[in-house]
Amino acid sequence: MKKKVYISGAIAHYDLEERQAAFQMAAMEMERRGFEAVNPFENGVPQDAHWMEHMKADIALLVGCDYIYMLNGWELSKGAKLELDVASSCGIKVMFQNQNSDEREYACCICGKTFTGYGHNPYPIKKGGECCPECNKQVIATRKQLAKGE
Numbered sequence: 234m235k236k237k238v239y240i241s242g243a244i245a246h247y248d249l250e251e252r253q254a255a256f257q258m259a260a261m262e263m264e265r266r267g268f269e270a271v272n273p274f275e276n277g278v279p280q281d282a283h284w285m286e287h288m289k290a291d292i293a294l295l296v297g298c299d300y301i302y303m304l305n306g307w308e309l310s311k312g313a314k315l316e317l318d319v320a321s322s323c324g325i326k327v328m329f330q331n332q333n334s335d336e337r338e339y340a341c342c343i344c345g346k347t348f349t350g351y352g353h354n355p356y357p358i359k360k361g362g363e364c365c366p367e368c369n370k371q372v373i374a375t376r377k378q379l380a381k382g383e
C-alpha cells in the first residue's frame with residue numbers, strides 16, 4: 234500500500250487560484266515520487282466555510298497520513314504551523330519542499346519501500362515514478378534484454 238502524504242501550506246492571504254495550483258503541483262510531485270497525496274483543498278468543506286470547519290476536516294485527514302509535506306512559505310500560515318505541530322506530536326514524518334536532495338524521500342515504485350535521495354528511472358518495468366538502487370539492477374537487466382531483442 235502506498236504511503237500517504239498530507240500537503241500543508243499557506244492558503245489564506247494568498248490568491249486562491251494560485252494556491253490551488255501550487256497544492257495541485259505538489260500533489261502531482263508527491264504522486265510521481267510514489268506517495269498517495271492528500272490535498273486539503275479536497276477536504277469536502279466548502280471553500281467559504283469557517284476556518285475552524287476547515288481545520289477540523291484537515292486535521293482528520295492529516296492524522297490518517299504517514300507524512301506531511303510542508304510547502305514553501307508554510308511559516309506564514311497559522312494552520313500550517315498547527316498541522317506541523319500535530320504531525321510531530323503524532324509521529325508523522327515531516328518533509329519540506331525546499332529540502333536538499335540527501336533528505337528528500339521517495340517510495341520505490343517497484344518494491345514500495347521508502348528511500349532518501351533521488352530514485353532511478355524505472356522504465357521499462359514501470360512507466361513513471363522512481364525506483365531504488367536495488368530494483369534498478371532488475372531494470373538495467375530488462376533494458377539489456379530488450380536491447381538484445383529477447
Ligand SMILES: [Zn+2]
Pocket residue numbers: 341342343344345346364365366367368369
Ligand atoms: Zn525498490
